[in-house]
Amino acid sequence: xxxKLADLLSLSEKSxxxxxxxxxxxxxxxxxxxxxxxxxxRNVKDEKRSYNLRKTFTYVYSxxxxxxxxxxxxxxxxxxxxxxxxxxxxxxxALHDTIGNLAGFIFIExxxxxxxxxxxxxxxxxxxxxxxxxxxxxxxxxxxxxDSDQSTxxxxxxxxxxxxxxxxxxxxxxxxxxxxxxxxxxTFESNWKRAKEIMLDIAQEQAESLSAGAQNQIRRAARxxxxxxGKLTPIVYxxxxxSGIMLTIRYLVNPxxxxxxxxxxxxxxxxxxxxxxxxxxxxxxxRYFNQETS
Numbered sequence: 001x002x003x004k005l006a007d008l009l010s011l012s013e014k015s016x017x018x019x020x021x022x023x024x025x026x027x028x029x030x031x032x033x034x035x036x037x038x039x040x041x042r043n044v045k046d047e048k049r050s051y052n053l054r055k056t057f058t059y060v061y062s063x064x065x066x067x068x069x070x071x072x073x074x075x076x077x078x079x080x081x082x083x084x085x086x087x088x089x090x091x092x093x094a095l096h097d098t099i100g101n102l103a104g105f106i107f108i109e110x111x112x113x114x115x116x117x118x119x120x121x122x123x124x125x126x127x128x129x130x131x132x133x134x135x136x137x138x139x140x141x142x143x144x145x146x147d148s149d150q151s152t153x154x155x156x157x158x159x160x161x162x163x164x165x166x167x168x169x170x171x172x173x174x175x176x177x178x179x180x181x182x183x184x185x186x187t188f189e190s191n192w193k194r195a196k197e198i199m200l201d202i203a204q205e206q207a208e209s210l211s212a213g214a215q216n217q218i219r220r221a222a223r224x225x226x227x228x229x230g231k232l233t234p235i236v237y238x239x240x241x242x243s244g245i246m247l248t249i250r251y252l253v254n255p256x257x258x259x260x261x262x263x264x265x266x267x268x269x270x271x272x273x274x275x276x277x278x279x280x281x282x283x284x285x286x287r288y289f290n291q292e293t294s
Contacts, residue, residue, distance in 0.1 A: 101135040104160030203234035244282030
């Protein structure tokens with residue numbers, strides 16, 4: 001059988017045996033991978049854990065597959081080492097970006113700057129991480145032309161080497177809350193003290209449950225990072241602008257809830273201001289003064 005195939009393909013019998021072994025190994029690898037994924041999906045209900053397990057087994061099987069095939073075609077580990085040594089210089093030049101992506105993948109897996117499910121921003125790209133692979137990771141884009149932190153529906157594939165070149169902002173590592181600010185401009189004639197009191201009550205009501213959780217997270221994060229906890233409860237700042245008095249609410253919020261809480265706060269502010277006769281929202285105006293001359 002082998003000799004007939006060797007004559008048909010104009011190859012040596014050894015090469016034909018290696019070819020048969022390679023094809024058989026690949027088929028077995030595919031079957032084992034499919035079975036493993038089926039078992040994990042049936043027995044692991046948590047989607048994130050299921051994804052991580054499937055990725056881990058895929059990497060392990062791929063490494064074993066490459067080792068098995070190379071050990072046959074290159075006649076053992078010594079030949080593999082010699083081959084890699086001779087090819088390394090050429091690969092470093094020809095596959096510069098590819099090697100950088102692999103190095104980035106190793107950095108992501110070891111240093112954990114982010115995980116699947118985290119909301120990150122890198123090199124102007126912002127979104128939720130949905131997949132991490134050998135050469136790139138994928139995020140569901142947020143922001144851009146969409147207001148606030150809402151998804152655009154686009155999936156962006158980012159090369160892994162960017163994590164070695166640019167800073168990565170992660171909203172879920174260490175401290176998973178962010179500070180959000182809502183500016184409200186009222187007229188100079190308004191009762192700004194009453195407006196400030198109303199806004200602070202509304203902000204405290206919306207963020208009441210967050211401050212305790214944020215305090216606990218800061219304590220945990222302080223063990224790893226140099227984080228000093230300041231004032232975590234909502235506050236309203238006062239400033240004067242050209243068109244009126246600016247009252248700015250500053251409060252803690254989970255990044256994924258920012259737009260929802262901002263909408264609730266705005267609706268409560270508008271409802272409360274409607275009941276106040278001495279509070280009016282301001283808008284850009286031009287005032288003219290007539291100076292009578294005697």
